[in-house]
Amino acid sequence: MSKIPSIQPRKTSFDVSNVKPLWNGGDAVMTRFFDALSVNFPDGERFFIQSVRNYQDDISDPKLRQDIRDFIRQEAQHGIVHDKFNEIMEKQGVSVDKIVKNTQTYLGFFQKYMPKKHQLALTAALEHFTATLGEGILENEAVFKDADPIMRALFMWHAIEEVEHKAVAFDVYEEATGGGYVTRVVALLSATVMVHVLLSPVFWHMLKIDGSNRQPLKIARGLNRFYGRKGFLTRMLPTYLAWFKPGFHPWDTGIPKEVDLWLKEYNKQQDPLAASEAVLGRLNQDTLEQSHAA
Ligand SMILES: [Fe+2]
Ligand SMILES: [Fe+2]
Numbered sequence: 001m002s003k004i005p006s007i008q009p010r011k012t013s014f015d016v017s018n019v020k021p022l023w024n025g026g027d028a029v030m031t032r033f034f035d036a037l038s039v040n041f042p043d044g045e046r047f048f049i050q051s052v053r054n055y056q057d058d059i060s061d062p063k064l065r066q067d068i069r070d071f072i073r074q075e076a077q078h079g080i081v082h083d084k085f086n087e088i089m090e091k092q093g094v095s096v097d098k099i100v101k102n103t104q105t106y107l108g109f110f111q112k113y114m115p116k117k118h119q120l121a122l123t124a125a126l127e128h129f130t131a132t133l134g135e136g137i138l139e140n141e142a143v144f145k146d147a148d149p150i151m152r153a154l155f156m157w158h159a160i161e162e163v164e165h166k167a168v169a170f171d172v173y174e175e176a177t178g179g180g181y182v183t184r185v186v187a188l189l190s191a192t193v194m195v196h197v198l199l200s201p202v203f204w205h206m207l208k209i210d211g212s213n214r215q216p217l218k219i220a221r222g223l224n225r226f227y228g229r230k231g232f233l234t235r236m237l238p239t240y241l242a243w244f245k246p247g248f249h250p251w252d253t254g255i256p257k258e259v260d261l262w263l264k265e266y267n268k269q270q271d272p273l274a275a276s277e278a279v280l281g282r283l284n285q286d287t288l289e290q291s292h293a294a
Contacts, residue, residue, distance in 0.1 A: 025146030029222020134159030
């Protein structure tokens with residue numbers, strides 16, 4: 001396992017102005033899964049920031065206090081970058097405004113009526129979700145193999161930072177609220193249902209834009225790449241389920257070795273594009289070696 005990385009906020013930007021609608025290899029399902037996430041990220045991330053901020057003053061450990069500041073800076077930058085891409089999607093016919101308003105209604109309701117401890121547990125659970133997803137992206141060459149290089153770089157940069165700060169909300173939850181097994185288990189179960197309830201209609205709306213919704217075979221094949229026996233999400237199941245172990249901590253599931261590779265390349269010239277190419281090159285190399293060995 002790679003060593004635990006420090007949390008590095010990066011003022012990264014991406015020129016997404018020329019990104020085509022089906023940017024992930026022309027595949028509607030592979031593209032729209034990530035688009036549906038992108039639309040919801042900025043408001044989701046603002047919710048995460050606020051949930052952690054509610055307890056910021058209760059933390060005395062200087063390391064965790066610094067981690068909180070860096071976590072906030074990273075999430076704020078993710079929001080800025082995804083908002084820019086969401087503007088492009090709006091121009092391409094996605095009802096971004098409508099989707100965002102719906103998400104804001106949900107999250108506003110939680111902030112108004114849900115105890116702050118539960119908001120934080122939900123945040124820690126969703127952070128487990130995003131980190132697990134990020135690790136899946138970094139470890140699985142098939143996900144962005146044929147993607148627009150800018151979008152690949154954008155999602156890989158986001159993935160790296162999700163891994164870097166994956167323990168922050170969890171640690172604040174443990175430190176400031178005393179934690180609690182049942183609350184965090186319920187939080188991940190609710191988060192899983194919530195993500196599907198929120199994202200499924202968005203995903204379907206996006207498929208309708210180019211008529212992919214009328215191609216059931218194409219949808220079935222795409223969904224199989226996510227939920228099938230060797231699907232992208234299915235492969236993440238052990239990491240996702242680790243949350244349910246009593247005494248779990250986010251670092252227990254380790255860090256993909258691709259994180260080191262990305263950081264090494266990124267640190268040379270602060271170029272997320274070059275860093276993502278380095279990871280993709282390594283992943284392709286592994287696939288090649290595996291097929292030679294078979
Ligand atoms: Fe994020
Ligand atoms: Fe995050």
